[in-house]
Amino acid sequence: MSHVPTAMTQDELKQMVAREAIRYVVDDAYIGVGSGSTANFFIDELAGIKGRIKGAVASSVRTAERLRKHSIPVVELTSVDSLPVYIDGADETTAHGAMIKGGGGALTREKIVAAVAAKYVCIIDQSKLVGVLGNFPLPVEVIPMARSHVAHELVKLGGQPELRTGFTTDNGNVILDVEGFRILNPAELEGRINNIVGVVTNGLFAIRGADVILVGTPAGVTTLDAHRFQPGPSR
Numbered sequence: 001m002s003h004v005p006t007a008m009t010q011d012e013l014k015q016m017v018a019r020e021a022i023r024y025v026v027d028d029a030y031i032g033v034g035s036g037s038t039a040n041f042f043i044d045e046l047a048g049i050k051g052r053i054k055g056a057v058a059s060s061v062r063t064a065e066r067l068r069k070h071s072i073p074v075v076e077l078t079s080v081d082s083l084p085v086y087i088d089g090a091d092e093t094t095a096h097g098a099m100i101k102g103g104g105g106a107l108t109r110e111k112i113v114a115a116v117a118a119k120y121v122c123i124i125d126q127s128k129l130v131g132v133l134g135n136f137p138l139p140v141e142v143i144p145m146a147r148s149h150v151a152h153e154l155v156k157l158g159g160q161p162e163l164r165t166g167f168t169t170d171n172g173n174v175i176l177d178v179e180g181f182r183i184l185n186p187a188e189l190e191g192r193i194n195n196i197v198g199v200v201t202n203g204l205f206a207i208r209g210a211d212v213i214l215v216g217t218p219a220g221v222t223t224l225d226a227h228r229f230q231p232g233p234s235r
Helices: 010-024 037-052 061-068 107-116 144-156 186-194
Strands: 030-033 054-059 085-088 119-125 138-142 162-163 174-179 199-202 212-217 219-224
Touching: 010 037, 010 085, 010 119, 010 186, 010 219, 030 037, 030 107, 030 138, 037 061, 037 085, 037 119, 054 061, 054 212, 085 107, 107 138, 138 144, 144 162, 186 199
Parallel strands: 030 054, 030 085, 085 119, 119 212
Antiparallel strands: 138 174, 138 199, 162 174, 212 219
16 A cells, blocks of 8 residues: 655645646647746746747746746747646635635736636645635735725725735736635626726636646645536525
């Protein structure tokens, strides 16, 4: 009987799912690559098969830098005809593919690349899989002059926004991190926040969520088909 490790570090779990995600890479095509610590592990794994792909579309400046260090060609999204797969981590995700992202501040570019991709593969360690979103503060990218207005509107929605101090996004904007939400209908809240004037986008990825979720656990990688878990009509 093989021994299954019971204690693995978070980094080991992230590395495990990053390795598993290589199975979803489409040969002779461009791949969308996310941002953050788990995505970084994926980039390191991708370097081993870089000869199989045309190149990558990066969702942040840091991601582009890491890809280039591995000599993986980086192209702009505007020059790509199709993007079969986007692979990225999440700060929180439910089994039906709704996520909170943006802890690293790259939520807008991540959301753009995800919108273009035919398939979204989310890679996480088991600590990120939750029943209800909202424990992790929800990032909202805001045009600087609208910061006060947006904060007031977020309070009306029941949130407690705090400015992420000393931080500017790759797009030159600020981020409000919003605590206090227990997000039972992620797609509805995503739309309501995005409709506030001055919001660029928010870190809810539910209108376009993940298709596949790879979860790193001490027993191995669990693969969740998010479409199987889509909630039915409310009663």
